[in-house]
Amino acid sequence: MHLSALELSLLADNELDAATSESLKAHINSCTDCREQLALATAETQILRQSLEQDFEQDLQNIVVPTALPKFTRAISLREFALINVVTGGLLWLLQFVWKTLFGEAVISALSWFSIPIPDAYEILLEVALYFSLEGESIMSAYLGYIVLLLIAAGFTGALFYAQRSRNLLGLGLACLIAASVLTPTPASALEIRHNESTVTISADEVINDTLMVAAETVVIEGDVDGNLIAAARRIIISGEVTGNVIAFARTVNITSEIGGTLITAADTIVITSSELDGDVWAAGSDVRIDENSEVGGNATIASEFTVVDSSVGRDLYTFSETTDVSGQIAGNLEAFVNTLNITGGAIVEGDVNIRSHDEDALIVSPSAIIKGETVFLDLPESMHEVNRYTQAEYYLHQLVRLAAALVTGLLALWLIPALRSSELEGGMHGLATAGLGLVTMISIPVIALILMVTVIGIPLGVLAIFGWLVLIYLAKIIVASQVGRLILRNTDRGNSLPLTLGTGLLVVILVINLPGVGGIFNIIMTLVGLGMMVRLTMAYLSDLGEVK
Amino acid sequence: MSARVAFEILYREYYVRVFGLCRKLLNASALAEDATQETFMRAYRNFSRYDSSRPFWNWIATIASRICIDQIRARSQTEHLFGDEHDELESLAADQPHASTTIIEAQDKQALLAAISQLPDKYRIPLTLAYLQEMSYEQIADQLDVSQNHVGVLLLRAKQRLRATMTAPSTAGSNP
Numbered sequence: 001m002h003l004s005a006l007e008l009s010l011l012a013d014n015e016l017d018a019a020t021s022e023s024l025k026a027h028i029n030s031c032t033d034c035r036e037q038l039a040l041a042t043a044e045t046q047i048l049r050q051s052l053e054q055d056f057e058q059d060l061q062n063i064v065v066p067t068a069l070p071k072f073t074r075a076i077s078l079r080e081f082a083l084i085n086v087v088t089g090g091l092l093w094l095l096q097f098v099w100k101t102l103f104g105e106a107v108i109s110a111l112s113w114f115s116i117p118i119p120d121a122y123e124i125l126l127e128v129a130l131y132f133s134l135e136g137e138s139i140m141s142a143y144l145g146y147i148v149l150l151l152i153a154a155g156f157t158g159a160l161f162y163a164q165r166s167r168n169l170l171g172l173g174l175a176c177l178i179a180a181s182v183l184t185p186t187p188a189s190a191l192e193i194r195h196n197e198s199t200v201t202i203s204a205d206e207v208i209n210d211t212l213m214v215a216a217e218t219v220v221i222e223g224d225v226d227g228n229l230i231a232a233a234r235r236i237i238i239s240g241e242v243t244g245n246v247i248a249f250a251r252t253v254n255i256t257s258e259i260g261g262t263l264i265t266a267a268d269t270i271v272i273t274s275s276e277l278d279g280d281v282w283a284a285g286s287d288v289r290i291d292e293n294s295e296v297g298g299n300a301t302i303a304s305e306f307t308v309v310d311s312s313v314g315r316d317l318y319t320f321s322e323t324t325d326v327s328g329q330i331a332g333n334l335e336a337f338v339n340t341l342n343i344t345g346g347a348i349v350e351g352d353v354n355i356r357s358h359d360e361d362a363l364i365v366s367p368s369a370i371i372k373g374e375t376v377f378l379d380l381p382e383s384m385h386e387v388n389r390y391t392q393a394e395y396y397l398h399q400l401v402r403l404a405a406a407l408v409t410g411l412l413a414l415w416l417i418p419a420l421r422s423s424e425l426e427g428g429m430h431g432l433a434t435a436g437l438g439l440v441t442m443i444s445i446p447v448i449a450l451i452l453m454v455t456v457i458g459i460p461l462g463v464l465a466i467f468g469w470l471v472l473i474y475l476a477k478i479i480v481a482s483q484v485g486r487l488i489l490r491n492t493d494r495g496n497s498l499p500l501t502l503g504t505g506l507l508v509v510i511l512v513i514n515l516p517g518v519g520g521i522f523n524i525i526m527t528l529v530g531l532g533m534m535v536r537l538t539m540a541y542l543s544d545l546g547e548v549k
Numbered sequence: 550m551s552a553r554v555a556f557e558i559l560y561r562e563y564y565v566r567v568f569g570l571c572r573k574l575l576n577a578s579a580l581a582e583d584a585t586q587e588t589f590m591r592a593y594r595n596f597s598r599y600d601s602s603r604p605f606w607n608w609i610a611t612i613a614s615r616i617c618i619d620q621i622r623a624r625s626q627t628e629h630l631f632g633d634e635h636d637e638l639e640s641l642a643a644d645q646p647h648a649s650t651t652i653i654e655a656q657d658k659q660a661l662l663a664a665i666s667q668l669p670d671k672y673r674i675p676l677t678l679a680y681l682q683e684m685s686y687e688q689i690a691d692q693l694d695v696s697q698n699h700v701g702v703l704l705l706r707a708k709q710r711l712r713a714t715m716t717a718p719s720t721a722g723s724n725p
Contacts, residue, residue: 009708010701013704015686015701049681051665060569063565063568065561066564070589
């Protein structure tokens with residue numbers, strides 16, 4: 001019995017099991033015919049192999065790799081999903097922030113600035129205040145939205161953990177994300193906001209029964225406001241009654257009014273006449289005057305080049321200025337950080353007069369002025385009552401909270417960006433260079449932010465840069481801590497557990513930075529090293545990208 | 550270096566071979582382009598499953614052939630693309646005569662390749678996988694979703710067809 005064609009084929013392809021193969025070979029050895037057939041079959045497969053191979057290689061010659069790479073995408077992992085959430089939230093927030101500043105405010109304002117070539121400090125301050133007074137609430141609500149977004153993401157992430165990561169759930173999560181993204185930008189505001197490029201006037205017969213936010217070139221409040229008033233303008237004139245607090249930023253502020261709450265104002269010139277201010281007064285400017293027909297119910301704190309307080313002050317008067325003239329009745333103490341303090345005739349100080357100045361000539365007291373308390377010259381601000389913080393329970397509680405917060409933040413950051421785990425603490429020149437890099441980063445970012453802020457359009461970017469800088473500084477020590485923890489637990493079997501290494505590292509770091517005396521130095525060094533490590537990682541990543549291109 | 554960047558390098562390096570294989574399996578350039586893209590996409594998504602101790606080519610070729618076979622299946626719209634094992638065996642018995650003449654006798658390689666490309670998909674594909682891709686019967690069986698025996702039969706049938714075509718001088722290259 002000869003071998004079948006199938007058997008020959010299988011034998012030639014070497015696809016028979018050992019036992020069958022052996023028994024067939026036994027036959028082949030004794031059968032010339034079959035031996036020939038097998039040789040033919042083997043040669044046949046050989047020919048086929050060679051032909052196909054040669055043809056294939058030849059065929060490849062005319063194939064060209066397309067220059068455009070396909071967009072490689074793959075199902076995202078849990079970590080990536082969370083990262084996308086965070087980034088989307090952040091971008092959303094940034095977009096809103098930039099959009100509103102650039103187009104909502106800055107561009108419009110910039111147009112009106114063409115006549116003034118260089119905006120001065122007040123102008124910039126005004127612009128910032130204007131922006132925040134208008135958009136502060138919506139920024140906050142957007143931020144709230146961002147938190148909600150994160151919560152949704154966190155909730156979804158949790159659900160994902162339990163539900164074995166099915167595609168449908170991913171779709172659901174993305175839907176949640178999109179829904180949240182769409183919903184968050186709507187700022188809910190229950191305020192009355194008035195915004196006009198030229199003048200906003202609240203006429204005398206008008207009553208605002210709500211908090212009033214107003215921004216314009218000129219703001220005139222003649223009517224009453226039964227609530228708070230927040231105003232930003234080049235010129236603000238308030239003559240109506242305000243039951244709540246007043247916050248006013250402008251180049252000039254004129255107040256002839258009754259204000260039920262606190263007055264906070266910053267302007268080049270602030271003039272308060274015939275006003276009854278029931279609460280505290282916080283005023284900053286280069287020229288601040290409160291006339292003798294006015295009354296301040298609470299404390300008055302004034303920072304200004306020239307300060308004139310002719311009114312009565314219900315409590316203490318704090319003045320930080322070049323020259324301060326006082327002629328009214330001060331019910332409390334008079335605290336002056338001044339070069340010259342004039343207490344003119346008719347002035348009555350019920351409490352003490354404390355002057356932070358070396359120079360006794362700084363104080364000029366009219367003979368008809370009355371100082372009931374003592375007059376004291378103080379060289380330095382009274383140092384706060386020294387408390388040993390290590391004996392305070394709050395201190396330890398605070399450190400515990402700090403540890404917990406850092407642990408949570410660190411776990412999240414290191415989970416989202418695992419590259420942060422890959423950096424290593426180094427000694428010697430390399431470590432020094434890393435710290436140097438950190439120092440440069442630490443200094444350069446605020447400088448860049450400040451430069452950005454000089455231009456109006458750069459304000460949001462500058463604010464953002466500062467925000468990012470603060471985040472980096474916070475993360476810096478966490479990254480150092482994770483490395484410290486790894487070093488400590490390196491030789492144990494728990495050396496790869498992220499929560500454990502991070503927790504241990506943070507504990508050590510927090511202990512070290514709270515050491516009396518040297519803690520501050522360690523704090524700075526660790527921050528610098530951490531910053532440097534992050535910069536190095538970023539640089540390595542960027543150069544990787546560059547090399548491949 | 551990110552996985553994506555690494556993968557882009559692999560893409561540039563293996564595109565030609567993957568495309569060539571797809572073209573061989575599908576017997577059509579236009580379809581091969583889609584299949585190649587699909588192959589790299591699938592490879593990228595499953596990159597984590599790639600065992601780097603084995604050649605990348607083997608891995609991606611397996612993916613490519615699977616995709617091509619799926620495409621051919623969809624194209625042919627028959628459930629049993631590779632036929633029924635018993636039917637094949639029976640038809641095998643019908644033209645049993647021994648291969649006294651073999652395709653070796655045909656010295657013309659072009660004619661042989663033409664004959665291969667003229668084979669029906671059900672023979673051409675296992676033949677390509679076995680002798681170009683050097684896959685074992687087991688691997689082919691897995692790819693075609695048939696038994697190993699069936700693979701052996703298909704390959705034999707393929708070779709017999711080629712023999713028949715090659716030894717019929719005037720009809721070489723025409724549809725058997």
